[in-house]
Amino acid sequence: MSENESDNKRIAKNTALLYLRMLVMMFIGFFTxxxxxxxxxxxxxxxxxxxxxxxxxxxxxxxxxxxxxSRFMTFGLGKGDLDNLKRIFSTTVNIHVILSIVVVxxxxxxxxxxxxxxxxxxxxxxxxxxxVLQCSVVSFAVGLLSVPYNSVIIAHEKMSAYAYMTIxxxxxKLIIILGIYYYGGDKLILLSILMLLQSISRxxxxxxxxxxxxxxxxxxxxxxxxxxKSIFNFAGWNFIGCTAGLMKDQGVNIVINLFTGPAVNxxxxxxxxxxxxxxxxxxxxxxxLNPQITKSYATGDLGRMHQLIxxxxxxxxxxxxxxxxxxxxxxxxxxxxxxxxxxxxxxxxARLVLALSLAEIISNALITAQxxxxxxxxxxxxxxxxxxxxxxxxxxxxxxxxIPEITIVVAIVISQICLAARLWFLRSMIKLPAKQFLKKxxxxxxxxxxxxxxxxxxxxxxxxSSIIRFFTVCTVSVISSMIAIYFIGCSAEERVMIKxxxxxxxxxxxxx
Numbered sequence: 001m002s003e004n005e006s007d008n009k010r011i012a013k014n015t016a017l018l019y020l021r022m023l024v025m026m027f028i029g030f031f032t033x034x035x036x037x038x039x040x041x042x043x044x045x046x047x048x049x050x051x052x053x054x055x056x057x058x059x060x061x062x063x064x065x066x067x068x069x070s071r072f073m074t075f076g077l078g079k080g081d082l083d084n085l086k087r088i089f090s091t092t093v094n095i096h097v098i099l100s101i102v103v104v105x106x107x108x109x110x111x112x113x114x115x116x117x118x119x120x121x122x123x124x125x126x127x128x129x130x131x132v133l134q135c136s137v138v139s140f141a142v143g144l145l146s147v148p149y150n151s152v153i154i155a156h157e158k159m160s161a162y163a164y165m166t167i168x169x170x171x172x173k174l175i176i177i178l179g180i181y182y183y184g185g186d187k188l189i190l191l192s193i194l195m196l197l198q199s200i201s202r203x204x205x206x207x208x209x210x211x212x213x214x215x216x217x218x219x220x221x222x223x224x225x226x227x228x229k230s231i232f233n234f235a236g237w238n239f240i241g242c243t244a245g246l247m248k249d250q251g252v253n254i255v256i257n258l259f260t261g262p263a264v265n266x267x268x269x270x271x272x273x274x275x276x277x278x279x280x281x282x283x284x285x286x287x288x289l290n291p292q293i294t295k296s297y298a299t300g301d302l303g304r305m306h307q308l309i310x311x312x313x314x315x316x317x318x319x320x321x322x323x324x325x326x327x328x329x330x331x332x333x334x335x336x337x338x339x340x341x342x343x344x345x346x347x348x349x350a351r352l353v354l355a356l357s358l359a360e361i362i363s364n365a366l367i368t369a370q371x372x373x374x375x376x377x378x379x380x381x382x383x384x385x386x387x388x389x390x391x392x393x394x395x396x397x398x399x400x401x402x403i404p405e406i407t408i409v410v411a412i413v414i415s416q417i418c419l420a421a422r423l424w425f426l427r428s429m430i431k432l433p434a435k436q437f438l439k440k441x442x443x444x445x446x447x448x449x450x451x452x453x454x455x456x457x458x459x460x461x462x463x464x465s466s467i468i469r470f471f472t473v474c475t476v477s478v479i480s481s482m483i484a485i486y487f488i489g490c491s492a493e494e495r496v497m498i499k500x501x502x503x504x505x506x507x508x509x510x511x512x
Contacts, residue, residue, distance in 0.1 A: 036191070037270070039180045042343050044188045046262030047125055049269035050253055051115065051132040068234045069096075069147055071371050073155040074294040085216035091227045092148040093219055100144045107137050119254070120261050128188040135192035139199040146203040149210040152217055155291060161209055168205065172198045240380040244387030248414075251391045252407045259398045264345055268404070270335075271349035274327065275357055286316055290368045297372040302431055305372075309365045309432065310440045311494075317361045317445045318485050324354045325453055326477035329460045333470050345404060352408035358449070359415045362442060366422045369430055379425045386418050444489055452477070452484040 037045050069092045076085045111133060115121070121129050153161050176194045180187045210217040257265050289312045296305040327334060331350045335342045370379055393414075394407040419442075423434040456477040463469040486495065 036177075036180065037266075037339055037341070039187050040191070042266045042341070043122065043262050044125065044128070046264070046266035046269065047121060047129050048132055048188060048191065050119070050257050050262060050265040051121075051129050052136050068092075068231050070151040070154060071234065071294065071374065072231060073148075073151045074291050075298050075372070075374075077155045077291075077295070082215060086218060086220065087224050087227055089148055089152065089216050089218070090220045091224050091231065092151070093145075094223065095228070095231065096144055096147055100141045103144065104137055104141055107133070107140075111137075118258075120257050122262075125188075128186050131186075131189040132192045135196040139196045142200050142203050146206055149203075149206050149217065152210055152214050153206070156214060158213070161206070165202065165205065168202065169198070172201065234374055234376065240384030241376075241387065244384045244390070247388060248390040248411055252394045252411075255391065255395050255398060256404050256407065260404055263343055264404050267343040267345040268349050270339070270343065270346050271353045274331075274334075274350050275353045286312070286364050286368075289316075289365070293365065293368045294372040297369070297430065305369065305430060306432060306436075309369055310437070313362060313365045313441050314445060314489060316364060317358065318448070318481075318489060320357060320361055321445075321449060321452065322478060322481050322485075324358065325449075325456055325481055326474040328354050329456055329473050329477070330470050333465070348405045349408065352405055352412070356408055356412050356415065359412050359419075362445065363415070363419050363422055366419075366426060366432075369426060369432070370422065373429050375429060379422075379429070382425070383418050383421045386414060386421060390414055448481075448484045448489040451488060452481040455480045 040048065069088075072088050072092070073085065076088050112130070115129060115133055116126065119129075172194075176191065176198070179194055180191050183190050253265060253268060256268060289308060293305055293308050293312070296302070296308060328351055332342075332347050335346060335350070370376060390407075390411055393410050397406045397410065398404065423432070423437060426432040427434055456473050459469065459473050459476050463472060486498065490498065
């Protein structure tokens with residue numbers, strides 16, 4: 001078996017494990033969201049979403065270092081130098097300990113002031129909102145200290161650890177549900193405490209696992225100034241992109257709160273949760289694929305790297321598209337079945353967020369490829385600068401009285417401008433032909449999306465809203481998507497591979 005075939009099988013195995021995890025978490029996520037919304041109410045649900053987002057905003061300091069840690073660990077593993085891996089691990093632990101202290105101090109000063117004096121929170125819920133903030137701070141600090149350990153798991157492509165962790169998450173989610181459902185006191189406070197306990201327990205298990213499984217997870221005192229300089233240099237420029245991403249999501253969420261209130265934050269939060277559940281299909285695949293892209297660059301195999309980018313981008317897009325098209329058309333029925341009560345603005349938010357995810361998925365593998373090179377200064381200045389426009393443009397449009405959903409439209413437009421900028425930079429960074437990417441990926445997925453949407457749209461427009469239309473649209477969406485992907489989205493070689501795989505499956509089941 002060739003090395004590439006072995007790598008492809010590893011990607012497939014890891015993806016399968018992550019999908020098993022995802023299916024369980026998706027069921028839990030849908031169930032817990034309804035119970036949480038009904039137990040908390042719209043306003044408290046929105047408060048939990050926006051206050052948690054306030055803490056997430058401070059993670060812009062850590063996100064750039066998290067990307068740096070993952071990149072250096074994966075790159076080092078690709079080189080196969082254990083001593084260097086140990087140095088990288090110890091150095092990143094030192095960095096994240098210092099950073100966690102800095103971030104906690106920042107949140108306890110600036111964050112507390114902003115929550116109590118600037119955010120739109122009902123006065124009688126301000127005490128509970130502060131509980132949410134404090135629990136989120138501790139949870140964030142614990143997660144920050146776990147970054148080096150989680151990066152090791154991803155670098156080694158041991159996705160089974162994440163799959164097995166699903167059992168623990170499922171059990172704890174049930175505890176949270178029972179707690180907030182039957183508790184007679186302040187449910188929002190209890191929810192924040194239980195979520196903190198879940199975070200601490202989960203990360204403790206990951207720490208123990210890494211200590212036992214990976215030789216490089218041995219902390220040694222001392223400093224490697226040269227390595228620190230390299231990591232900080234990478235993280236410093238990546239800070240621009242991480243800041244822009246957080247401003248686009250949590251920054252805009254807080255701006256919406258300033259102009260509207262927690263009810264609209266609840267609507268946006270529900271839309272984001274639906275999108276997040278579906279997006280796990282893509283995230284699972286990319287989590288399995290990303291280490292291979294970085295390792296291909298580390299070994300100098302740019303041809304393999306380009307192939308992974310083309311195929312990985314299309315496959316991740318189609319995985320998301322298969323579910324997003326029926327959800328897009330039938331989101332109203334899904335929301336009423338799922339939640340019972342649907343906050344105003346939720347339906348349009350959900351549809352636009354799905355469109356935004358489809359637009360951004362095309363760039364995921366490109367971002368991984370860019371980070372793999374380590375040469376990100378000019379790239380981050382340009383692309384990060386463009387992404388930062390999300391916040392001021394959204395603020396301006398809300399200020400002049402436009403609906404809150406316009407913020408997602410702004411994000412879609414800017415995402416496509418950023419895609420063009422990424423392709424321009426990657427031409428020289430990894431010799432990626434922009435025309436080939438546009439032909440093999442961009443125009444390919446756009447064409448497939450349009451063709452896959454025609455029949456579901458006809459069914460949606462011609463059949464009255466009912467359970468019959470719901471099942472008809474969902475069934476037609478999946479069938480038309482699969483046909484469009486096979487005949488338009490796949491190359492001739494890929495269709496041959498699919499046929500061969502189908503024959504193997506048939507023989508296996510026939511043999512049984």
